[in-house]
């Protein structure tokens with residue numbers, strides 16, 4: 001998902017387009033030379049215990065990451081309704097309520113559409 005959903009300037013990679021270095025059954029064929037954006041990135045599923053097994057990106061069809069007070073969710077456009085399904089929508093609303101209490105928010109991207117989740 002992180003090699004597909006986000007845009008990556010250093011690679012000239014648009015959003016929702018699989019990186020040219022990502023090869024099925026091999027992974028990143030440019031791993032040793034991958035740019036800093038790839039080296040430094042860890043999604044919330046890897047770092048945040050609040051995301052249970054159901055958030056594994058291949059299962060959820062979503063990629064979640066934090067930037068300061070903002071939690072961003074990129075949804076695979078091939079599964080554009082995934083974030084509105086259980087258990088995801090309920091968790092997103094709960095996180096939005098928690099974030100709002102400290103001035104933060106939860107944003108969902110589905111292709112070119114963007115939504116602010118209400119808690």
Ligand code: SF4
Nearest residue numbers: 003019021022028038
């Ligand atoms: S360079 Fe490698 S790690 Fe970075 S997006 Fe492409 S395939 Fe993924």
